[in-house]
Amino acid sequence: MASPSPSSAPERDHKQPRWRRWLIEILIVVLIIVGVRLWMQRGMVDGAAPEIAASTIDGTPVLLSQYADGPVLVHFWATWCPVCGLTQPGIDRLAEDRPVLTVALRSGTVEQVQRHMQREDLQHPVILDPDGAIAARFGVQGVPASFIIDHRGRIRFRNTGLTPAWELRLRMAWMDWRG
Helix, strand or coil, X not given: CCCCCCCCHHHHHHCCCHHXXXXXXXXXXXXXXXXXXXXXXXXXXXXXXXXXXXXXXXXXXXXXXXXXXXXXXXXXXXXXXXXXXXXXHHHHHHHCCCCEEEEEECCCCHHHHHHHHHHCCCCCCEEEECCCHHHHHHCCCCCCEEEEECCCCEEEEEEECCCCHHHHHHHHHHHHXXX
């Protein structure tokens, strides 16, 4: 009498369907991404946004509190940051129809940042933060870092690292819609 082979029916019962394995793997990746984002946000200011009182590189005086009409994006970046270079074109397009204020962290002189803006064909408003004082008030430890601030001056979204412009646009539209 032949004994059943080890690769018979009981082994097939233990095999998970492919979709279940994919679902578990996707959930693990999502949890890792969320965990990394949360870890990168540690120390970033939440709640009331610190005031920014400065001038853009073209000499225009700026107060963060003057953006009380709706959500404003405050985006920290640097000329020496390769990830920032990936996000800048999207930030520039966003600034065409949304309030955006960017802060160039430790990126050189006005002339150096202006040359960088010209070379990259960027038009958005830029404030220099040569010593990192503005970034420190926001708890920025790395760039790029983005904050969306509502009409009451409260931070409603913050992130360090690559944040696609479509996500920022969507979050700002959601804040407009919610009021």
